[in-house]
Amino acid sequence: MKHPEEFDTTEELRDFVVHTIRSTGLCKSLKNEHPEVYDFFLSLFQRHPEKERKEVALTTDISIRRFPKAKPQAVQPIQDHQFFLHRSNGTEDSISWVSCVKGAINPVGKRLNWAMRQSIEGQIREFRAAHPNTPCEFCHTYENRTVDHIKKFRDLKDEFLNAHPNHPTEFGKNELAQEIFRPEDAAFETAWQEYHRTHASLRILCKPCNMKLDNYGAFHI
């Protein structure tokens, strides 16, 4: 199956999405029933203009349901299909595939922020792997553990950018269509990864405790 980034125009992408919805129909679990379609929509949702607020990164499954107000029909019109994200923290939320097809025209600062987060995700995973039995530092639960930056990610990023104002303004995409640094920006990326490794201090917090902090936006595990 084609990747959302491989289409030349948004019209072609939209037609492909419509065709895919038609051939898939309503579905409780794309991941189990149509794994290829699941991979496609997971990539597509990376284009949502508010993918951070939507917590697309937490997606563990996607379902397609009939709009609550839509009448059941033999052939359900495309607009009566509603997509839901199922997240690793147990929540679910609808998401507009139309917004994703249109795609986000994101300012450089936002894309840079994503690339910088993506680039230190390995360190977050390492931290998580090194603390398999650590409960939330505040309330001691083992549920919904997240990795929190004690010093805010935003502050670390701003300090680094103050010292390295010549930052990349163009980015590549990984297989999930997430922003990453291009090979030609490897020196910048390595410097940032080293800065983060040296200056970030991380801890395990459960999601509710993390959300009470004003720096919510940690990496979820």
Ligand SMILES: [Zn+2]
């Ligand atoms: Zn907690």
